[in-house]
Amino acid sequence: MKLLVAEDQSMLRDALCQLLLMEDDVDDVLQAGDGEEAIELVKTNSIDVAILDVEMPKKSGLDVLEWIREHKDLKVIIVTTFKRVGYFERAVKSGVDAYVLKDRSTSELMSTIHTVLAGKKEYSPELMESMISQDNPLSPQEKRILQLISLGKSNQDIADTLYLSNGTVRNYTSSIFNKLSANNRVEAARIAKDKGWL
Structure with missing residues (x-):
């Protein structure tokens, strides 16, 4: 399978790409350092799964997700350090396939990739909990x-x-x-x- 990793921190991106390339069923991993670069790579390559960071320069992972949903048919996984309910809700509304936190191992990420390729969704339990516990304080x-x-x-x-x-x-x-x-x-x-x- 062909993957895209969009992450603005180059050390983290390089490490993740190296680890993913060691997996048997990963043929190629394309890298993007910002949202605009990610969109260009999606336009010109046949990609199975895009793995996007939320906060990136030029366009966020959520902007890229929304662009992909309008123009392409591929799976999108958002990985983030932020447990922000607003981000999560926007991603779900835009049809994200998986929304997971960055503190996971490569094998867990591979498991998420296989989950979305099988047509299923995956959301971090911590995000589901924070979403449920966010009660409106306004009268x-x-x-x-x-x-x-x-x-x-x-x-x-x-x-x-x-x-x-x-x-x-x-x-x-x-x-x-x-x-x-x-x-x-x-x-x-x-x-x-x-x-x-x-």
Whole structure:
């Protein structure tokens, strides 16, 4: 089989590629140091499985996954050190075949490769747990206000829509920022969307 490994840390990428090439059923491993390079290699080669890091320069692993789903038919495994629920949810929505953490052995990664080639999915249990335990901290009223904030409404617009005073909307907004650890309105809306709360 032909694999693609896209990882911006060259030492890690080289080591992983060497280990994968030692496996009997791996014929070739192509390497990419960023997301754009990964897309170019997918365009010009017949690849069975793409193994992508999430955070890479130029385009992320999630961007590459979304591009592959639009243009090519191959299996995609995302490996990451980040247990971020937003990343995981975006990958699942985009049809990732496997989403696993980097702290695994080459034999475990080979097992994941065979799992996806057999048409099955694999997600790290730690990610499933963090996804389930991420409860929305916002009250129903805060959710309504954040929904209006995400539509670009001003405090006065929100006050008029929900029959509240401007000061009350301000209080709710600062409570939303605190609960989501956000610094501004745009960031609050993005965090809530990433977590699937909006």
